Amino acid sequence: MTRPLPRWAELALLPLLNLVLAMAVSALVVLAAGQSPTAALHALAIGSFGSWDAIGFTLFYATNMAFAGLAVAIAFKAGLFNIGVEGQAAMAGLGIALVCLGLDASLPALLLLPLAILGSAAFGAAWGYVPGWLQARRGSHVVITTIMFNFIAASLMVYLLVNVLIQPGQMAPETRRFATGLAALSSFGFPGRSPANVTLILALLAAFVVWVLVWRTPWGYGLRVVGSNPEAARYAGIDEGRRIIVVMAISGALAAGIAVNEILGVHQKLILNFTGGAGFTGIAVALMGRNHPVGVLLAALLFGALAQGGSELAFEMPDLPRDMVVVVQGLIILFTGALGALLRAPLARVMARG
Amino acid sequence: MGHQVADIPDVTSAQGAGGAPPAIECRGITKRFGHVLANDAVDLVVRRGSIHGVIGENGAGKSTLMAILHGFYPMDAGEIRVDGRPVTIRDSADAIRLGIEMVHQHFMLVEPFRVIENIMLGAEGGMLLAGGEAAARASLARLGRDYGLVVDPDARIGDLPVGARQRVEILKALHRGAEILILDEPTGVLTPQEADDLFRVLRALRDEGKAVILITHKLREVMAVTDRVSVMRGGKMVAHRETAKTSAAELGELMIGRRPAAAARPAPATPGPELLSVQDLRVRDGAGVERVRGVSLALHAGEILGIAGVAGNGQTELLEALSGMRRAESGTIRLRGEVLPPCDAAAMRGRGVAHVPEDRLRHGLVADFPAQDTAILGYHGDPMWRRVLGLISNRAVEAHAAGLMATHDVRPAAPRLRSSLFSGGNQQKLIMGRELERAPDVLLVGQPTRGVDIGGIEAIHRRLRAWRDAGKAVLMVSVELDEILALSDRILVMFDGRIVGELPAGADERQLGLLMAGAHA
Numbered sequence: 001m002t003r004p005l006p007r008w009a010e011l012a013l014l015p016l017l018n019l020v021l022a023m024a025v026s027a028l029v030v031l032a033a034g035q036s037p038t039a040a041l042h043a044l045a046i047g048s049f050g051s052w053d054a055i056g057f058t059l060f061y062a063t064n065m066a067f068a069g070l071a072v073a074i075a076f077k078a079g080l081f082n083i084g085v086e087g088q089a090a091m092a093g094l095g096i097a098l099v100c101l102g103l104d105a106s107l108p109a110l111l112l113l114p115l116a117i118l119g120s121a122a123f124g125a126a127w128g129y130v131p132g133w134l135q136a137r138r139g140s141h142v143v144i145t146t147i148m149f150n151f152i153a154a155s156l157m158v159y160l161l162v163n164v165l166i167q168p169g170q171m172a173p174e175t176r177r178f179a180t181g182l183a184a185l186s187s188f189g190f191p192g193r194s195p196a197n198v199t200l201i202l203a204l205l206a207a208f209v210v211w212v213l214v215w216r217t218p219w220g221y222g223l224r225v226v227g228s229n230p231e232a233a234r235y236a237g238i239d240e241g242r243r244i245i246v247v248m249a250i251s252g253a254l255a256a257g258i259a260v261n262e263i264l265g266v267h268q269k270l271i272l273n274f275t276g277g278a279g280f281t282g283i284a285v286a287l288m289g290r291n292h293p294v295g296v297l298l299a300a301l302l303f304g305a306l307a308q309g310g311s312e313l314a315f316e317m318p319d320l321p322r323d324m325v326v327v328v329q330g331l332i333i334l335f336t337g338a339l340g341a342l343l344r345a346p347l348a349r350v351m352a353r354g
Numbered sequence: 355m356g357h358q359v360a361d362i363p364d365v366t367s368a369q370g371a372g373g374a375p376p377a378i379e380c381r382g383i384t385k386r387f388g389h390v391l392a393n394d395a396v397d398l399v400v401r402r403g404s405i406h407g408v409i410g411e412n413g414a415g416k417s418t419l420m421a422i423l424h425g426f427y428p429m430d431a432g433e434i435r436v437d438g439r440p441v442t443i444r445d446s447a448d449a450i451r452l453g454i455e456m457v458h459q460h461f462m463l464v465e466p467f468r469v470i471e472n473i474m475l476g477a478e479g480g481m482l483l484a485g486g487e488a489a490a491r492a493s494l495a496r497l498g499r500d501y502g503l504v505v506d507p508d509a510r511i512g513d514l515p516v517g518a519r520q521r522v523e524i525l526k527a528l529h530r531g532a533e534i535l536i537l538d539e540p541t542g543v544l545t546p547q548e549a550d551d552l553f554r555v556l557r558a559l560r561d562e563g564k565a566v567i568l569i570t571h572k573l574r575e576v577m578a579v580t581d582r583v584s585v586m587r588g589g590k591m592v593a594h595r596e597t598a599k600t601s602a603a604e605l606g607e608l609m610i611g612r613r614p615a616a617a618a619r620p621a622p623a624t625p626g627p628e629l630l631s632v633q634d635l636r637v638r639d640g641a642g643v644e645r646v647r648g649v650s651l652a653l654h655a656g657e658i659l660g661i662a663g664v665a666g667n668g669q670t671e672l673l674e675a676l677s678g679m680r681r682a683e684s685g686t687i688r689l690r691g692e693v694l695p696p697c698d699a700a701a702m703r704g705r706g707v708a709h710v711p712e713d714r715l716r717h718g719l720v721a722d723f724p725a726q727d728t729a730i731l732g733y734h735g736d737p738m739w740r741r742v743l744g745l746i747s748n749r750a751v752e753a754h755a756a757g758l759m760a761t762h763d764v765r766p767a768a769p770r771l772r773s774s775l776f777s778g779g780n781q782q783k784l785i786m787g788r789e790l791e792r793a794p795d796v797l798l799v800g801q802p803t804r805g806v807d808i809g810g811i812e813a814i815h816r817r818l819r820a821w822r823d824a825g826k827a828v829l830m831v832s833v834e835l836d837e838i839l840a841l842s843d844r845i846l847v848m849f850d851g852r853i854v855g856e857l858p859a860g861a862d863e864r865q866l867g868l869l870m871a872g873a874h875a
C-alpha cells in the first residue's frame with residue numbers, strides 16, 4: 001500500500017529524484033563503456049543548450065515531444081492509453097499534403113497555411129476518433145486498436161507515397177515540394193540556424209488550451225470523472241462513451257502538431273516516417289509529466305534536449321557507442337515511467353519521519 | 355511510557371485477570387494529519403479471549419488507530435505491545451507476522467477468483483499451488499467446523515452475497531494465523547441475519563482465546579456482543595467500560611460528550627399530490643438478470659416512503675432506474691403526472707430528482723478528487739461556479755464546498771482534502787449535503803445513514819423529515835429496520851423484485867420482518 005505524499009513532493013521532488021537516479025545509472029553505463037561520465041554529461045549539456053543553434057534544435061524536438069505528450073496525457077485523463085499518436089501524426093501529415101498539393105497554386109500562404117493546419121488536425125482527429133468510437137460503442141480496447149491503426153497508417157503512407165503522391169520521374173517516395181512561397185514556417189525571429197519555428201508557439205498554446213479544457217470546463221470535469229471513477233460518471237449522468245470518442249479525436253488532433261512541426265515547419269513536402277518515433281516518446285513524456293500540461297512541457301524539454309544533445313554526443317565522443325543516448329532515454333523512461341513509484345515508499349517513510 | 359489519563363477509570367489496566375499480558379496494549383498513540391490530530395495520546399488495552407468494542411463519532415479516529423495497529427500508517431508517537439513485548443509495526447506484513455489481521459469495511463478480495471484461491475492469497479505455500487491448496491482446503495474445513503464459518507471453497511467471490519464475502523475475509527485472516535482480529539464497521543452492509551451469524555463467529559473466536567476488536571456505530575451491537583468497550587471522541591480515548599456495567603445510554607453520552615437530545619416525536623405526514631409514480635417497472639442488472647419484476651408505486655409530496663427489504667431484492671436496481679442511472683426494461687415513470695422519456699441521471703437531476711446513492715464510494719464520490727470537486731459531482735455544469743467565459747472557477751467551487759461543509763457539519767471542513775481521506779460518515783454527510791443543497795422536489799436516498807454515527811444519524815433523519823415537512827417527497831431505501839420504522843410515513847416491502855406489502859407508519863416490527871423474509875401469500 002502506498003501512503004499519499006504531499007503534493008509538491010509528488011509533483012516535483014519525486015520526478016526529480018527519478019531523473020537523478022536515471023542519470024546516475026546512465027553514468028555507470030558510460031563508465032562501463034570505458035568513457036568519462038562527466039565528459040559525456042558535458043557534451044550532452046553543450047550539445048543541447050550550448051548555443052542558439054543547439055537551443056533551437058532542442059526546442060524543435062521538444063515541440064514534437066510536447067504535442068505527443070499532450071495527446072497521450074489528455075486521453076489518459078479519461079483513462080485511455082492512446083498508443084496511436086504515431087499513426088495519428090502520420091495521417092495528419094497526409095492531411096497537410098492534400099491541402100497543400102491541392103490548393104498551393106490557388107491560395108496565398110496566409111490562407112493556405114492555416115487551412116493546412118486545420119487539415120492536419122482533422123486527419124489526426126479522424127484517426128483518433130475511429131479507435132475511440134470502437135472503444136465506446138463496440139468495446140474494442142483502445143490500446144489494441146490504436147496499435148493496429150499505427151500499422152494501417154504506416155502501410156497507407158507507403159502505398160500513397162510510392163504509388164499515388166510520388167513526384168513523377170522521381171525515385172524517392174515523397175511528394176513534390178509545396179509551393180507555399182516560403183522556405184519553411186517562420187522562425188519568429190529565433191536567433192541562429194535551426195528548424196525551430198512557430199509551431200513551438202502553437203505547442204505552448206495547445207498546452208494552455210488543454211489545461212483550460214481539462215481543469216476548467218464542465219466537459220473536462222466529466223472527462224476526469226470518467227478517468228478516475230466511471231461508475232461515478234454514470235451516477236452523475238456523464239456520458240462516458242461520448243467523452244471517450246471526443247477525447248480520442250482531440251488527442252489525434254494534438255498529435256497533428258508533430259506533422260505541422262515537421263512537414264510545414266521543415267520539409268515542405270510529405271516524406272515517409274517523418275514522425276521518427278516521437279509519438280511513442282510521447283508516452284514517456286506524458287508519464288514523466290504526470291499527465292499535466294506543465295509537466296508535459298517540462299518533460300518535453302528534457303526529451304528534446306536528450307534528442308538533440310544525444311546527436312551532438314555521438315559527434316563529440318565517437319568512441320561512445322551511438323546507442324548510448326537511446327540507453328539513457330530508455331533509463332529515463334524506465335525510472336520515471338515504469339519504476340516511477342520505486343522511490344515513493346522510501347520517500348514517504350523519510351518524510352513521515354522528518 | 356506508562357501513559358495514563360487520570361480521570362478515566364481504566365478498567366482494562368495492563369495486567370489481565372490471570373496475570374497474562376494483554377494481547378494488545380497501546381500507550382500514548384498519536385497521529386497527526388496536517389491540522390487534524392486524528393489520534394491524541396490514545397491508550398487501548400485488549401485482552402485475549404475478549405471482544406472489545408471501539409466506538410465514537412464519525413472522525414473520532416477509530417479507523418486511524420486501527421490503521422496504525424495494522425501498519426498502514428506510521429504513528430507519530432506512542433508504544434504498542436503485543437503479548438507484553440514492545441513491537442514496531444512498519445507495514446501490514448509486520449502486522450500479519452504478529453497475528454494482527456484486519457477485516458476491511460471494503461473487502462479486499464479478488465472477485466473473479468474462487469474462495470479457496472482468495473484464502474491462499476499471501477499464503478500460497480511455495481512455487482506449486484497444489485500443496486498450498488490442499489493445506490488451505492484442510493484448514494478451511496477445520497475453521498468451518500470450529501467456528502461455524504461455512505463457505506463453499508469453489509464458489510467464485512463475484513457470485514457470493516456480502517455476508518459470505520465477509521466470512522471469506524475472516525477465513526483468510528484465520529488461515530494466516532490471526533490472533534488479534536480487527537473488524538471495522540463489519541455490520542454496515544449486512545442483513546440482520548448475517549450480522550447475527552457474524553456475532554456467533556466472533557463469540558466462538560473469543561472462546562478460543564483470540565482477541566477481537568469491533569468498531570461499530572450500533573450501540574445495540576456493542577451491548578449484545580462485546581465484553582469491554584472503549585470510547586473515542588475528537589481523537590482522544592475518553593472512557594473504558596465493562597459492557598456489563600454500562601448502558602447504551604451512558605455510552606451514547608460518552609460518545610458525543612453530552613446527553614443526547616430526546617428525539618422529538620415527528621409530526622404525522624400531510625401528503626400532498628402525487629409527484630413521482632411508477633407503473634409495472636422492470637429492470638435488469640448489468641448481468642442481464644431481471645431484478646425489478648413489475649413494481650408499481652406512487653410517491654407524494656410531503657411524505658417519506660420507505661422501501662424495506664433484505665439487501666439484494668431489487669431495491670438497488672429500482673433506485674438506479676428512478677435516478678436515471680439505469681435504463682428500465684419496460685414500464686412507465688411519471689413525474690408530476692407527465693410520462694418521462696428515458697432519461698440519464700443528468701436529465702433526472704435537471705427535472706428536480708436528486709439521488710443519494712447506496713454505495714457512496716462507488717457512485718457518490720470520486721476518491722481522487724478534492725472534496726470540493728466531489729461536492730459538485732453531477733452539478734458540475736451549474737452556472738453558480740462558472741465565471742469568465744463560462745469556465746469553472748476553483749475559488750467559487752471551494753467557497754461553495756466550504757458553505758456546504760458548514761451547513762452539513764462535514765468534518766474536517768477542508769474543501770481541498772482528498773475525498774477518500776474523509777471518514778466514512780463525513781463522506782456521507784458531504785454527499786447528502788450536495789444533493790439537498792439543490793432543493794430537489796424528489797429525493798431518492800439509498801441507505802441514508804450507512805456508517806454514520808448516532809449524532810449524525812439524528813441530524814440526517816432530522817434533515818429528511820424537514821425536507822418532507824417542506825412539502826418535498828423522499829423515497830428511501832434502507833436495509834435497517836430501525837431506520838425504516840423511525841422515518842417512513844409509509845412502508846413498502848420489496849422481496850424478490852416485487853412489492854409484497856404496504857404498511858403504515860409505526861408498523862409492527864415483527865410483521866415487517868416477516869414480509870421482508872418473503873413470508874407473504
Ligand SMILES: Nc1ncnc2c1ncn2[C@@H]1O[C@H](COP(=O)(O)OP(=O)(O)OP(=O)(O)O)[C@@H](O)[C@H]1O
Pocket residue numbers: 387388390391392410411412413414415416417418419765766775776777778779780805807
Ligand atoms: N490520510 C489522512 N489524511 C488526512 N486526514 C485524515 C487521513 N485519514 C484520516 N484523516 C482524518 O482523521 C480523522 C479521523 O478519521 P478516522 O477515519 O480515523 O475516523 P473514524 O473514527 O474511523 O470515523 P468514521 O466513524 O466516520 O469511520 C478525520 O478527521 C479524518 O478526516
Ligand SMILES: [Mg+2]
Pocket residue numbers: 416417418538777778
Ligand atoms: Mg472509520
